[in-house]
Amino acid sequence: MFSRGDEKALVVWFSITYQTDIGAEANINSTFNEMGVKLKFAYLDNTEPDGKGKYVLFTEIKEENQIDAINKKLNSIQGVTEIDSGVSRNRMIQTIDFPLNFLGERAVIARSKTFVNILKIIRENVIQPDGLLLLSGLKGGRGAAKYVMSIIKVDKSNFMDILRELFLASGWGKLEMDFDRFTCNGKVIVRDSFIADAYGSSDLPVCGYMSGFIAGYMTEIMGYTFQVREVSCKSTGNTVCEHIVSPVPDDVKLEHIMKEEMR
């Protein structure tokens, strides 16, 4: 968190663990409202094991002694099991939840530029970088799908919505889909792709990692093999990135079809 609010105020964080089955989230929010505490940043994670949730938030407070009062009030909420809090002294970056977790795995925060730097070095030095990046994305997409399926029911009706939320939550881009649920053909449009934005201009599409991720996610959830290829990209001058999605046909040398389409 980078605080540019009231210079005199204290940047304070709270990490609240609660039981997910008795409506504690709503009561936590109400409590903050009642006490006039405005949230600067917060996230909610309801996927902690054993029916637990975690609510992490940052706020600004005038006086340090207010923290005790807030903690006391939060403690009285039914279902709240643990509260931790502290003051961010440097008003710059504060990590509360260490190690970070995302989709059931250890996560890190990285700038798009960092990811793209790695991607560019791969492109410059490795044979068949497009394949390598697609395979990397594929692995990520399959892992994400497995995790999602382990915590909620996923089917044809909601899997694309979940993918959209995943992309948004992880800051990858905004998804729009045009997908025929019967033929399983369609396209995925990514607005503000983090790869294309950080990559800059290019002669060829650069979001193959995302194509791989989408292919892996869909293959895992739908139970049959999908090919996904980026046919236009923001880095090549288009307004959005467009990924064509289709099931892999049987007994066809798809390499040739794909390369023909790309041309």
Place this chain on the structure above:
Amino acid sequence: MIKQPNVILGNDKILVTMGKKGEIFGFFYPRRDYAQHVEESLACLQIDNRLIWTNNHEWYSTQHYLEDTNIVITELIHGTGIKLNIQDFAHQTAPVMVRKYTISTERDINGTFFYYSNLCVGEMHKKNSAFCDSDVRLLAQYWQDNYIGIIATPSFEQWQVGKAMDTIWWTNARYDMEDGRLHNNKEDIGYLNTVVGWELKLKAGQSREIVIFIGAAPKRTQLYKMMLEIVHEPVANMLENSRQHWINRLSRKNIVKLSFLDDMPETKQQIIEAFNRCLLTLDLLNDPKHGSFVAAPEFDHDFEMCGGYGYCWNRDVAEVAIALLNAGYPEYCEKFFDWCRRTQLSDGSWFQRYWLDGNTAPSWGNFDNSTQIDETGATLHAIYIFYKSLKGLEKAEFLENMWITVLTGAEYLMKRTIYGLHDSCLDLWESYAGSFAYTSAAIFAGLKGAASLAKAYSEPGLASRWLERAEFVKNTTIEKMWLEEGYFAKCLADGKLDYTVDASIIGTFTPFNMLSPDDPKERKMIYSMIDYIVNRLSVKVNGYHGIKRYENDRYIEGNPWIVTTLWLSKAMLTLADSLRKEHDNEKDISKLLQSSLNYIKWALKGTTSTGMLPEQVDKHKGHPAWAIPLGWSCALMIDNILLLETFSEEKGNERI
């Protein structure tokens, strides 16, 4: 990618390196240095809707050689009750590796047994081509005149030739395996991976055998002929032939009894096993066609952390060839010196290192000031030792064949030692520039050996000239580099002495005999050097002390080395041997013997589970480290054991 093997196998045509779980790391054909055709090659089971790769952490593994052979037994046990026994060996005559898998289970299983390969035939990922001949069930991958084939008994039932790194990911053999059913794509080009599979249905208590043959040939027709013949040979016969081959090979060695270790039967057994293992290992590092040796099977192909080891250094092979000569195998010397004759540079020196066929290898020693003069000295010294071992006509013929080589080599050494101390060049560790005691000693021994050969060749003028220079080199080195503290400086560069203690200074005593234990003053110098090396370079690992190369060594963590440790113990044994000529030295001899035995034990504790001697031992964990197996380490182990044996030849078994 760096992958350090736990075991090697092969025959006179192929060399294979493998990890602890039987996964192939390297498959070298037609030479031990080139080409390495394998990126990955291993089995995988598809059971309970998941892939269980045989190199994953879920398997508990043990690995050993069948006694006195290069046949490898790997046993893998999985927590779910599945066991794999793998017998790996090279066919007695053909360039074929035989992999006999026995799969047994304590529970019912219903899945697929896969054998997966990611080959880079001809060390190329690009422009490879692979196909599966479904009529004869032979899968082959090729590039130019390198063909690698996989055939099996029983024949594989399904297969996939896939793209290893393409965007059409579903053709990738790794992904194709996941559902247990393969697409049976018959051919493709580019960067490929392949897999063959068998249905695996076993009831609890049942087992199944699958034998996989991996062969190499220069032509498609040869590959077909060879593979289709071999697949019909009974595997038991092949195994027995291979076993007999290695046992016969070992039967020619000079026998070591080590009777003075009768009170320590376990140690004695370990040392005898190490002797045999080193002989078998060196045979696999030798190129039988050209006579050269790789220092170690290559494991750092991209020079990620070092300059690589899969090349021939004269320095290393001079030691290896003489060790093998002393162990009863003179033929290696004969071929290697013929190789030296062909590879000598026009100025009389030898290059830093070579490909096994004699071409100059990638080098950081291309100039006069970056060359390593010791390699020329060591080569001439070894030529003379071999010459001494010959008799009659053979001896005369050898000298006749080698004379020009000796002459030009000695003159090169003369040219580089005009002022006594050699011109600036790189040291034996290939890291420092300047003048070195080790290099001087190698030059001394080279010139002295050449002088003896000149005398035998009726060239007394040259003999006295070279001998005189050898003495000049010795005297100047002692005068300028011997420190009053009692050891040789590591280096003299730009007029400055480097006071670092370096284990290689013991080279002035062994193998180059610049200092003689028969001279009281020089014996004192030898004792003093030994003390300095012990006091300054000992590292306690695995309950004993190993010796690192020099103070503040930073190469690969500055671990203790097998080479420097066994070099020191060899010096101690050589010194002890020389003391036997005199009376009243029993106490000193016993002390030297005990110390050297401890160093040998230390070296044995640092081997892989299969007895491979590495270059180094990890100073923190005690594991074998870096190049595995290292030929020079094996040579020094053989030297040590042969010296130990000389103490068994006499009655005094109570020395230790």
